[in-house]
Amino acid sequence: MYTFSNRLKIASIILMVVGALGIGFGFISAPTTVEEAKAMVASHDNDHGDAHAVETSHAVEDGHDAAHDEHVLHQLQNKPWAALYVAAFFFFMIALGVLAFYAVQRASQAGWAPLLFRVMEGITAYLVPGGIIVFVILVLSVMHMNHLFVWMDADVVAHDKLLQGKSGFLNPTFFLVRAAIFLGGWILYREYSRKLSLKQDQADDNSNFKMNFRISAAFLVFYLISESMMSWDWIMSVDPHWFSTLFGWYVFSSMIVSGITVIAMVAVYLKSKDYLPDVNDSHIHDLAKYMFGFSIFWAYLWFSQFMLIWYANIPEEVTYFVTRLEDYKLPFLGMFAMNFVLPLLLLMNSDYKRINWFVIMTGIIILAGHYLDIFVMIMPSTVGDQWSIGIPEIGAILFFAGLFIFWVFRALTKASLQPKRNPFIEESKHFHY
Amino acid sequence: MDMASKVIHAYYNDDDVLMHAVKKVKDAKHHIEEVYCPFPVHGLDKAMGLGSTRIAITSFIYGCIGLIVSIVMMDYIMIQDWPQDIGGKPSFSYLENMPAFVPIMFEMTVFFAAHLMVITFYLRSRLWPFKEAENPDVRTTDDHFVMELAVHDNENELKNLLMDTGAVEISVSEK
Numbered sequence: 001m002y003t004f005s006n007r008l009k010i011a012s013i014i015l016m017v018v019g020a021l022g023i024g025f026g027f028i029s030a031p032t033t034v035e036e037a038k039a040m041v042a043s044h045d046n047d048h049g050d051a052h053a054v055e056t057s058h059a060v061e062d063g064h065d066a067a068h069d070e071h072v073l074h075q076l077q078n079k080p081w082a083a084l085y086v087a088a089f090f091f092f093m094i095a096l097g098v099l100a101f102y103a104v105q106r107a108s109q110a111g112w113a114p115l116l117f118r119v120m121e122g123i124t125a126y127l128v129p130g131g132i133i134v135f136v137i138l139v140l141s142v143m144h145m146n147h148l149f150v151w152m153d154a155d156v157v158a159h160d161k162l163l164q165g166k167s168g169f170l171n172p173t174f175f176l177v178r179a180a181i182f183l184g185g186w187i188l189y190r191e192y193s194r195k196l197s198l199k200q201d202q203a204d205d206n207s208n209f210k211m212n213f214r215i216s217a218a219f220l221v222f223y224l225i226s227e228s229m230m231s232w233d234w235i236m237s238v239d240p241h242w243f244s245t246l247f248g249w250y251v252f253s254s255m256i257v258s259g260i261t262v263i264a265m266v267a268v269y270l271k272s273k274d275y276l277p278d279v280n281d282s283h284i285h286d287l288a289k290y291m292f293g294f295s296i297f298w299a300y301l302w303f304s305q306f307m308l309i310w311y312a313n314i315p316e317e318v319t320y321f322v323t324r325l326e327d328y329k330l331p332f333l334g335m336f337a338m339n340f341v342l343p344l345l346l347l348m349n350s351d352y353k354r355i356n357w358f359v360i361m362t363g364i365i366i367l368a369g370h371y372l373d374i375f376v377m378i379m380p381s382t383v384g385d386q387w388s389i390g391i392p393e394i395g396a397i398l399f400f401a402g403l404f405i406f407w408v409f410r411a412l413t414k415a416s417l418q419p420k421r422n423p424f425i426e427e428s429k430h431f432h433y
Numbered sequence: 434m435d436m437a438s439k440v441i442h443a444y445y446n447d448d449d450v451l452m453h454a455v456k457k458v459k460d461a462k463h464h465i466e467e468v469y470c471p472f473p474v475h476g477l478d479k480a481m482g483l484g485s486t487r488i489a490i491t492s493f494i495y496g497c498i499g500l501i502v503s504i505v506m507m508d509y510i511m512i513q514d515w516p517q518d519i520g521g522k523p524s525f526s527y528l529e530n531m532p533a534f535v536p537i538m539f540e541m542t543v544f545f546a547a548h549l550m551v552i553t554f555y556l557r558s559r560l561w562p563f564k565e566a567e568n569p570d571v572r573t574t575d576d577h578f579v580m581e582l583a584v585h586d587n588e589n590e591l592k593n594l595l596m597d598t599g600a601v602e603i604s605v606s607e608k
Contacts, residue, residue, distance in 0.1 A: 307532050311520060348493070 002275055002412045008405065015402025022395015026080030034066075037073035041386075074147050075386045081146035082382040085137050087396035089234065090258075090374050091404045092130035093251075097259025098123040099190055100223055100252075101290075106193070106216035111427035112286055115279050117197060118417045119266050123259070124190045125411030126404055131183040138179055138234070142172040148382050151240040162241055170237060178233060182226040189219040201420045209423055227252055235374075239381045242320045244309070250301045251377075257294035257339075258370045260287055261363040266408065268356045275417050281354040282433040288353035291366060292343060299340035324376060327385040331372045338369030371397065439584040440466065442569055443595040444577050444602035448474045451578045454598035455480045458580070461594055466581040469573040488557075492550040499545025500538055507534040569606070577601075 031037040102120040105113040141148050150156050151170050157163045163170070193212055200208040228248025236247050244250070264287040270276045309317045324332045346362045347353055379387045419425060445451040451474065458465060465481050468474075478486075508527050511517065511534070516524040524530050555561065573579050580600075582591055588605060595603055 303532075303535060307535065310532050311522075313521065350489070 001415075002270070002409075002417050004409045004413050005273070008409060012402045012406040012409070015398045016406065017402075019395045019397070019399025019402055022391045023080065023084060023399055024395075026083055026392025026395060030080050031073060031076050034069045034073050037076050038069055040076060041072055071384075072386065075383045078147050078382045079386060080392045081137075081141075081148055082378055083392040083396045085134075085148060086371070086374050086378050086393070087400045088130070088133050088137060089378075090371050090397075091126070091400040092134050093255045093374070094258045094262050094404070095124050095126040095130055096186060096227070097255035097257070098263055099127065099186060099259075100220070100227070100256060101259055101263070102193075103189070103216040103219050103223065106212055107220055109213060109424065111424045112283065112431040114419055114422040114424045114428040115276065115431075116263060116267060116283060116287075117419055117422070118412070118415060119270065119276075120263055121190075121194050121197060121415075122408050122412035123262060123266065124194075126407045127183075127187050127190050129403065129407055130400075131187060134234070135179055135183055139176065142176060148378075149237055149240075150381070151237060166240065170240060175233060175237075178229060182230050185219075185222050185226060189215065189222075193219075197419065198415055200422060201416070203421060206423055227255075235377050238378055239320060241316060244305050244320075246301060246305055250298075250305055253294060253298040253301050254339075254370050254373050257291060257298055258367060260290045260294060261366045263287060264291065264359050265363050266412075268360055270412075270417065271356070278418065278429045280431070281356075282431050283428075284356055284359055285350075285353045285433050286431075288347055288359050288362075291359075291363065292347040292353070295340055295343035295347075295366065299336070299344075302336065302340075320380075323380045323384075328376055328380060328387070332376050335369045335372040335376065338365050339373060342369075438608050439588070440606060440608045441582050441584050441588065441591050441595070442604045442606065443580045443582070443598070443600040444570075444572075444604075445580070445599065446577055446601050447599075448472075448578065450599045451580070452477065452480060454580065454595070454600065457598050458582070458594065463582055463591070463594075466583055468581070469568045469570075469579040471574055471576060471578070474578075488550060488554060491553050492546045495549040495553075496542045496546035498549075499541040499543070502545065503534070503538045503541035506541070507537055 031040055098120050102117070102124060104110075105117070105120075140146065142152055144152070147153065151163050151166070152172055152175075157167060192215060196208045196212040196215075200206075200212070231248045231251035232243075235251060236243060264284060267276060267279055267287070268284060271279055306321060309321060312318075342365050343362060346358070346365075352358050375389075375393075422428075443454070445454060448470070451468070451470075455465065455468065455477065459480065459482060468477060468481065470477070511524050511530065512527050518524070519533075522530060522533075559567075568574065568579070569581070570577065570579055580595075582595075584591060584605065592603055592605075
């Protein structure tokens with residue numbers, strides 16, 4: 001049995017407290033009036049010389065000027081919300097990615113993986129708090145506490161033919177109903193599969209194992225559809241005019257690579273504390289291979305989405321990338337290096353995939369890169385060129401990292417880290433590359 | 434080297450038995466000249482004590498060469514030699530047209546890495562067209578494995594050892 005060390009527990013609580021302070025600071029310092037917003041933008045411009053001066057100076061007409069100021073106010077008011085939402089979704093997505101990977105191992109009856117099942121089950125425990133937090137943020141958006149989703153504003157829809165056409169699908173009620181169904185389905189599978197997994201330890205036949213195989217295969221069908229629709233709802237709809245047909249896959253690739261990276265990190269951590277004695281370097285090697293492969297998969301989808309839109313150059317599509325290249329150049333191109341070029345070069349050598357600390361270091365790059373990926377998906381249409389990675393953003397990351405660590409490692413203490421009666425456990429122990 | 438070197442051939446008909454035999458022979462401190470197999474046996478190279486392959490390094494180098502070739506090639510074809518206007522994108526700047534060339538860069542990288550690696554492998558394994566087969570027995574292309582050891586005045590000792598390892602047939606020949 002694993003015991004949650006006090007040092008790690010205290011560290012996670014400190015992360016949560018410091019993070020909550022950062023989030024609170026973000027909300028308190030957001031402007032409430034147009035004047036405050038203007039003052040903030042002006043002081044920001046003074047700080048950074050005349051980088052933004054060109055942009056602010058070309059609002060010449062008075063009417064246009066006022067509308068622009070109002071817009072900036074909304075962007076600055078959105079900022080703490082967007083920071084919260086990006087971090088909340090990012091950590092939730094890790095748990096969901098692990099759940100999908102776990103279901104694949106179950107459905108394919110993989111022989112190498114059973115030794116890591118309890119680690120994966122521990123990580124997916126975060127689906128419950130993480131999912132509830134994301135759901136609450138979505139409900140608050142529907143209640144007009146923020147302007148993250150512009151299509152939720154009845155005024156905007158009234159003046160927008162395209163949004164009226166989409167309102168049969170993209171309306172607040174159906175949006176929340178869908179979110180509830182997705183979260184309900186994912187959590188239901190997670191809890192049921194975990195129960196069967198624990199029951200298998202005490203059983204004297206393989207019926208629980210077989211049942212787990214069946215529900216995992218069924219879950220994957222549900223997951224494939226619900227994950228894709230979730231990505232349209234929770235991410236793509238912040239840009240309600242724009243759409244991409246492979247967006248679901250793109251978000252999936254980010255999710256699965258982050259999830260596998262966290263499995264590897266938690267496994268290496270537990271190994272370093274002398275838990276998981278039967279997990280050998282070949283298991284870590286396999287996880288690192290998945291990190292390597294899915295990083296390339298991510299880049300493939302990223303580029304496929306980019307190139308078609310760039311080539312066709314249709315105004316309503318290409319605006320998505322124009323905004324990102326103009327206002328988000330560093331995170332947009334930086335994440336490509338962090339999510340593709342570095343994992344490709346660092347994890348290419350077979351031997352490096354077996355060096356535990358090396359896998360951890362590469363994993364940190366991958367996780368930071370995929371946080372930026374989500375950041376660049378959400379921020380451009382919620383805060384525009386007012387983005388920064390400051391106290392509210394880092395605070396939100398720290399808070400959710402703390403909550404994630406606390407919840408995951410607490411869940412790991414609940415059951416033996418090694419499944420006892422999984423029919424493939426011997427194969428997993430002897431797994432050798 | 435001996436003038437006329439004698440070799441002993443031990444035949445096996447199962448890859449698991451072969452693997453155990455190789456380990457046993459290595460434990461008895463004998464040098465295994467070669468093992469002929471009808472299919473690749475996982476882990477055999479390590480058991481025989483062969484050095485690790487460097488083919489992956491050559492493949493990486495070939496891939497880099499392919500990438501560079503594709504960059505230079507597309508620059509020559511699409512930018513320098515005959516700039517074309519495709520889909521309203523005038524080709525006068527390499528950087529602005531680079532995304533269109535990425536699939537070609539990818540393909541050329543894979544093409545170079547794969548083909549040159551295979552050719553390297555053939556050369557390193559001394560395989561070329563019309564090459565005489567080196568395997569001592571035609572059955573090694575079907576269902577038998579043959580382990581080859583050099584004999585240094587220890588023929589009987591080797592025979593006994595090999596019989597113990599589960600060999601189905603043993604023969605001694607001049608090489």
